[in-house]
Each structure stands twice: as structure tokens, then as C-alpha cells.
Amino acid sequence: MESNHNQYQDLAGKTALVTGGTKGIGKAIADKLSQAGARVIITARQQPEETNLAHHFIEADLTQPQQVDQLAQAIHETFGGLDILIDNIGGVTAPGGGFSSLTDQDWEQELQFNLLATIRLDRALLPRILEKKSGVIIHISSVAGVKPVWYHNLAYAVSKAGLNAYSKALSNELAPKGIRVLTVSPGATNTPLMQGLVQNFAATSGLSAEEAFQRMAAQAGGIPMGRMAEPEEVASLVHFLVSPAASYLTGANYLIDGGTVPVV
Ligand SMILES: NC(=O)c1ccc[n+]([C@@H]2O[C@H](COP(=O)([O-])OP(=O)(O)OC[C@H]3O[C@@H](n4cnc5c(N)ncnc54)[C@H](OP(=O)(O)O)[C@@H]3O)[C@@H](O)[C@H]2O)c1
Structure with a gap:
């Protein structure tokens, strides 16, 4: 019997936007969707390093409202709308150390980067997606959203928890209109962001990079798979x-x- 695998995972004819698609998780998603047949648009603040990239690159800083509107306009004019939206940008920008280390500015920056930029982009792109009466939105969150680690990621974890609640509510609103909305929450993932966090912790704690990662993983409750x-x-x-x-x-x-995450 022939497998239906390709038929059900084929994305030919679909147009996808991956925010932060030049590095790390976003780049891997962009490459995977492209391999599955989708036409892929990526955004970031800087041009990707690869010059023979298969994806369409649009430069945008998504924490700047005006650039979000310009991106939505460019996508509408050039590509005629989206079928798949991957809201991937985010990361830890605030210092570690717990509540007393965080200023209003740290909190505002973390909320802009990990929550408000995504809400704003969805709002700008959704009218055209709704016109098609079908589409999928994926919000890339983090295990920190359900399992915060106070020393390393307090403001980030709060922002991602907000993203989880927003994503759930948006899914309920859009399901009757043919749009699916899902959240994906990675644990520690081998990207430039994670490598930077490990290096910073190693530098401030006097540990090697491997020791620093193992200490961070242990403080987060450990990773049963060990990597x-x-x-x-x-x-x-x-x-x-x-x-x-x-x-x-x-x-x-x-x-x-x-x-x-040690709960069912
Ligand atoms: N890595 C992990 O361990 C981990 C764990 C859990 C969750 N996550 C989540 O996964 C997502 C991706 O993380 P990652 O580790 O792949 O990050 P990364 O390695 O730092 O890559 C981030 C990407 O986003 C772009 N970007 C950053 N700021 C931007 C802005 N203001 N506007 C537009 N693009 C911007 C970057 O390009 P430019 O710098 O050129 O703009 C880059 O393409 C984030 O939401 C993160 O919270 C990561």
C-alpha cells in the first residue's frame, strides 16, 4: 500500500512568513517549510549570511510598529497574502538575578519583544488571512511560559505566559472562521540565542560553557533527555x-x- 505521508505534509501552493527566519529555530522552520513545497518569506533586522537562500527576505524590526505595517503592506502587494504565519521572534534580553534586578525598562523591552510585537504583527496580517477563510498561525513560545526560572528568565517567562494566553484566546476566536492557531514551546535549543546565554553565564560564573549549560539546565529542573x-x-x-x-x-x-516540564 502506498504511504499518504507526502500528501498530508505537502505545502505546495502555500505561502508562509517566518519571523526571525535568518537564524536558529526560525531558519530551521523556514528551510523545512520550503523543502515541503511552500513559498517562504523571512524577516529579520539584518540580511541572512547565506547568499543563495531560497527564501524571500524582507528587512524589518518587528518591535517598531511602523515597520510591522510596512511589512504587512509589502507582503500584501508582492505575495497577495499568507497561508501560514510563524511568529518566531523572541528571546531573553533582560538581566538575570530575580525581581530586584529588573527595571521598568527591562520589563517593557521583554514584553515588546516576546509578546506585543507578535500581537501587533498578527493584527496587521489577519484581515487578509481571514479573507481566505483558511490559514495557520504558530506562536513560538517557551517552556519558560509554563515553568519560569526566577534567576534566569523572570520577565521573559511572564511575557511567554502572556503569549500562551493570547494564543489560546485567539484560537477560540478564529476557529469558527477557518483559521487554526497553535503554540509551540521549545525547551533549551541549540541556537545563537542559547549559545549567547550559556556564554554569558559561563563568563559571570567562572564555569566552562559545558559546565554553565549543565548548571542552567539543573536550575531549570534538568533535561531528562540530557541534551x-x-x-x-x-x-x-x-x-x-x-x-x-x-x-x-x-x-x-x-x-x-x-x-x-515534569507535569502531565
Ligand atoms: N533557543 C532556545 O533555547 C529557545 C528555547 C525556548 C524558546 N525559544 C524561542 O524560540 C524563538 C527563536 O529563538 P532562537 O533561539 O532561534 O533565537 P535567535 O537564535 O536569537 O534568532 C532570532 C531571530 O530573530 C531575528 N530577530 C531578533 N530580533 C528581531 C526583531 N526585533 N525584529 C525582527 N527580527 C528579529 C534575528 O535576526 P536579526 O538579529 O538579524 O534581527 C534572528 O533571525 C524565540 O521566540 C525564543 O524565545 C528559544
Whole structure:
């Protein structure tokens, strides 16, 4: 009997936007969706390093409202709308150390980067997606949104928890209109962001990079699988979720964390 695998995971004819698609998890997702046949648009503040990239690159700083509007306009004019939106930008920018280390400015910056930029982009792009009466939105969150680690990621974790609640509510609003909305929450993943966090912690604690990572993982409750995820592993999950194979999935938050979150 022939396998239906390709038919259900084929993205030919679909147009996807991946924010932060030049590095790390976003790049792996962009590559995976492109391999599955989608036309892929990526955004970031700087041009990707690869020059022979298959994707369409649009420069934008998504924490700047005016640039979000310009991006939405450019996508409408050049590509005629989207079928798949991957809201991927985010990361830890505030210092560690707990509540007393964080200023109003730190909190505002973390909320802009990890929550408000995504809400603003969805709002700018959704009218055209709704016109098609079909589409998928994936919000890349973090295990920190359900399992905050006070020393390392307090403001980030709060921002991602807000993203989780927003994503759930948006899924309920849009399900009757044919749009699926899902959240993907990676644990520690081997990207430039994570490598930077490990190096910073190593520099301030006098540990080697490997020791610093093991200490950070232990403070987060440990990783039963004993290693970080590779970005391609997160991308495989995202590919499945945006594909026709996942046609009845909406509103859920998928942890991909090597077993880190210890609750059912
Ligand atoms: N890595 C992990 O361990 C981990 C764990 C859990 C969750 N996550 C989440 O996964 C997502 C991706 O993380 P990552 O580790 O792949 O990050 P990364 O390695 O730092 O890559 C971030 C990407 O976003 C772009 N970007 C950053 N700021 C931007 C802005 N203001 N406007 C537009 N683009 C911007 C970057 O390009 P430019 O710098 O050129 O703009 C780059 O393409 C984030 O939401 C993060 O919170 C990561």
C-alpha cells in the first residue's frame, strides 16, 4: 500500500512568513517549510549570511510598529497574502538575578519583544488571512511560559505566559472562521540565542560553557533527555502542525523539551 505521508505534509501552493527566519529555530522552520513545497518569506533586522537562500527576505524590526505595517503592506502587494504565519521572534534580553534586578525598562523591552510585537504583527496580517477563510498561525513560545526560572528568565517567562494566553484566546476566536492557531514551546535549543546565554553565564560564573549549560539546565529542573534540542527538531513539529495532517488541531500548546516540564 502506498504511504499518504507526502500528501498530508505537502505545502505546495502555500505561502508562509517566518519571523526571525535568518537564524536558529526560525531558519530551521523556514528551510523545512520550503523543502515541503511552500513559498517562504523571512524577516529579520539584518540580511541572512547565506547568499543563495531560497527564501524571500524582507528587512524589518518587528518591535517598531511602523515597520510591522510596512511589512504587512509589502507582503500584501508582492505575495497577495499568507497561508501560514510563524511568529518566531523572541528571546531573553533582560538581566538575570530575580525581581530586584529588573527595571521598568527591562520589563517593557521583554514584553515588546516576546509578546506585543507578535500581537501587533498578527493584527496587521489577519484581515487578509481571514479573507481566505483558511490559514495557520504558530506562536513560538517557551517552556519558560509554563515553568519560569526566577534567576534566569523572570520577565521573559511572564511575557511567554502572556503569549500562551493570547494564543489560546485567539484560537477560540478564529476557529469558527477557518483559521487554526497553535503554540509551540521549545525547551533549551541549540541556537545563537542559547549559545549567547550559556556564554554569558559561563563568563559571570567562572564555569566552562559545558559546565554553565549543565548548571542552567539543573536550575531549570534538568533535561531528562540530557541534551538540548536541535532547531531542526522544533522545525519538524512546526511542519506537522501547519500541514493538512494536523487539520483538527487548534488552541493547544505543544511542549518540545526533552521531558523538562515534569507535569502531565
Ligand atoms: N533557543 C532556545 O533555547 C529557545 C528555547 C525556548 C524558546 N525559544 C524561542 O524560540 C524563538 C527563536 O529563538 P532562537 O533561539 O532561534 O533565537 P535567535 O537564535 O536569537 O534568532 C532570532 C531571530 O530573530 C531575528 N530577530 C531578533 N530580533 C528581531 C526583531 N526585533 N525584529 C525582527 N527580527 C528579529 C534575528 O535576526 P536579526 O538579529 O538579524 O534581527 C534572528 O533571525 C524565540 O521566540 C525564543 O524565545 C528559544
